[in-house]
Amino acid sequence: MHMSKYARSAVSAASVLLGVPSLALADAVNLQTPVTPVASEIYDMHTMMLIICLVIFIAVFGVMFWSVFHHRKSKGAVAAHFHENTTVEIVWTIVPVLILLGMAYPATKTIIAMKDTSNADLTIKATGYQWKWGYDYIKGEGEGIRLISNLSTPQDQIQGKADKDEHYLLEVDQPLVVPVGKKIRILTTANDVIHAWWVPAFGVKQDAIPGYIRDTWFRADKEGVYRGNCAELCGKDHGFMPIEVHVVSAAKYTAWVNERQAAAATSAANDTKTWALPDLVAKGKDVFNANCAACHQPDGKGLPPAFPPLDGAAIVLAPPADQITTVLNGREGTPMAAWGKVLSDADLAAVITYTRNAWSNKTGEAIQPAQIAAARH
Structure with missing residues (x-):
C-alpha cells in the first residue's frame, strides 16, 4: 500500500x-x-x-x-x-x-x-487460548480447515542459551494463510480470558472475549509474512502467543488448502488406528514441547504451585482414566486448560503416553486414540 x-x-x-x-x-x-x-x-x-x-x-x-x-x-x-x-x-x-x-x-x-465486514471472500474464526491461537476456516475456500498456532521460538533462545534470531517470539509452527487481494473477515473469541488479535501492518486490533463473537477484517494487497501479538494482558505467557500471517498468491493458497485437507484426512486416519508405544512416545514429545512445556517444563518438573510437576506425579502413575479426563476437560479453578477443545484424539493419546513414559515415569502403557474418543463421549 x-x-x-x-x-x-x-x-x-x-x-x-x-x-x-x-x-x-x-x-x-x-x-x-x-x-x-x-x-x-x-x-x-x-x-x-x-x-x-x-x-x-x-x-x-x-x-x-x-x-x-x-x-x-x-x-x-x-x-x-x-x-x-x-x-x-x-x-x-x-x-x-x-x-x-x-x-x-x-x-x-x-x-x-x-x-464494514460485509461481502467477505473468506471468514476465519480466531480463538484465543492460554497461550496460543486457534483458527477455523468457516466460509470460503478452505472451509473446514483448523489450525492451532503455537510459538515456535526454540526454548534455548527463550532461556538465553542461544542467540536470538530475527523473529524471536514472533514465529509460530502453523501460521494463518490467506490469499492476497481478498477480503478476509476475522471472527474473534476466546476460550478462557480476554485476548486481542493484533496485526499492525493490517490496521487490525480486535478483542477476543470469552462467550462473545467480535469481528474485524482486512484485505492485504501485497504478498508477504506479517506478524503481530496478543495485545491484551492474558496471563503468564501473554508475551508468548504471537500471530503470524502468510499472504500468498491465489495459486499458492489453493495448493496450501489442498495440502491441509490431505493432512486433515491423515489426522482423521490417525485418530482411528492403533499405535505402537515408541511411535506414541515420539509423537507425544513433539505435542508436549509445543503445548505443555511452557507450564510443566521440558524436564517435567513444573513450576509449583501453579503448574505441578508431571515427573513422578500420582495422577500420571495411576490408572489413566483420571489423567485422560483432566487433559480432556481441564481442571476448574486452576490454569489447566481443556485440551480436548484444541488437540486431536491421536495428539492427546500421544502426549498422555509420553508423560507416562518420560523422565522417571516408566509405566510402559500406550494410551490409544480410541480411549480418548471413548472418554469424550
Whole structure:
C-alpha cells in the first residue's frame, strides 16, 4: 500500500537527517508499513495529526519565546494591564473546534470502514487460548480447515542459551494463510480470558472475549509474512502467543488448502488406528514441547504451585482414566486448560503416553486414540 504525500515527505526528510533508509526508519520509529487500505488510512491520519500537532507546538511556543525575549525586563518592557478580550476568546475557541472537526472527519470515515465486514471472500474464526491461537476456516475456500498456532521460538533462545534470531517470539509452527487481494473477515473469541488479535501492518486490533463473537477484517494487497501479538494482558505467557500471517498468491493458497485437507484426512486416519508405544512416545514429545512445556517444563518438573510437576506425579502413575479426563476437560479453578477443545484424539493419546513414559515415569502403557474418543463421549 502507498503512503500519502505528506507521510512520505515527513519520513524522507527525517531519513535524510538521520542517514538511514526511508523504509527502515518508517518501521523503526513509526507505525509499521501498511499493506491494507485501512492500515494506509490509519498511517496517513497518524502522520497528518502529528504534523498538525507539530505546527501548533511551533506556533504556540514560538510566540511564547518571542514574547519572553522581546518583552523582558532588561529591555525596559512594562507589562500591560488588560483582560477579557472578547475577540481573542472567540478566536481561540473557534480555531481549535475547526481543527478538531478537520481531524474527526477522516477518522470517522476510517472507523466506519474498519467496521464494514460485509461481502467477505473468506471468514476465519480466531480463538484465543492460554497461550496460543486457534483458527477455523468457516466460509470460503478452505472451509473446514483448523489450525492451532503455537510459538515456535526454540526454548534455548527463550532461556538465553542461544542467540536470538530475527523473529524471536514472533514465529509460530502453523501460521494463518490467506490469499492476497481478498477480503478476509476475522471472527474473534476466546476460550478462557480476554485476548486481542493484533496485526499492525493490517490496521487490525480486535478483542477476543470469552462467550462473545467480535469481528474485524482486512484485505492485504501485497504478498508477504506479517506478524503481530496478543495485545491484551492474558496471563503468564501473554508475551508468548504471537500471530503470524502468510499472504500468498491465489495459486499458492489453493495448493496450501489442498495440502491441509490431505493432512486433515491423515489426522482423521490417525485418530482411528492403533499405535505402537515408541511411535506414541515420539509423537507425544513433539505435542508436549509445543503445548505443555511452557507450564510443566521440558524436564517435567513444573513450576509449583501453579503448574505441578508431571515427573513422578500420582495422577500420571495411576490408572489413566483420571489423567485422560483432566487433559480432556481441564481442571476448574486452576490454569489447566481443556485440551480436548484444541488437540486431536491421536495428539492427546500421544502426549498422555509420553508423560507416562518420560523422565522417571516408566509405566510402559500406550494410551490409544480410541480411549480418548471413548472418554469424550
